[in-house]
Amino acid sequence: MSMQLVDIGDPTDPALERVRFGRSRALALLGGLLFSAALRVTAPDLASANHVSSYPCFGYKLCHNCSGTQCIDTCGTPCTDGYLGCPNGTQCWYTCYCRAEYLCCDWVDNCAGYTCICRAYIGPCGGSC
Numbered sequence: 001m002s003m004q005l006v007d008i009g010d011p012t013d014p015a016l017e018r019v020r021f022g023r024s025r026a027l028a029l030l031g032g033l034l035f036s037a038a039l040r041v042t043a044p045d046l047a048s049a050n051h052v053s054s055y056p057c058f059g060y061k062l063c064h065n066c067s068g069t070q071c072i073d074t075c076g077t078p079c080t081d082g083y084l085g086c087p088n089g090t091q092c093w094y095t096c097y098c099r100a101e102y103l104c105c106d107w108v109d110n111c112a113g114y115t116c117i118c119r120a121y122i123g124p125c126g127g128s129c
Helices: 012-016 025-041 045-051
Strands: 090-099 100-109 114-126
Touching: none
Parallel strands: none
Antiparallel strands: 090 100, 100 114
């Protein structure tokens, strides 16, 4: 079996058809999928990296760094507090879900530029599931 050298500078060269893996669409697709997966792991989308659900609290997603109901922003400083539209007119409110009471507090992460919630389990309550 003799090896033939092919100039791959010309993509229309018919000799490329004889080169193993020269124009394999399957390998190109696999390479694209692996590159995409590596990119997702090393640089996830901001939207998906930002927050998780703050359920049973409502209004905003969970803050990145909560200590109970207190928030530390992405720069490492305390988040800005204040009334952000809660129905009771304050920064924090209580909610009961599945016999568990939570304290939910709105915060503004000035460093990242979004509003979020920190929550803390308070104790049992009379709600049902």
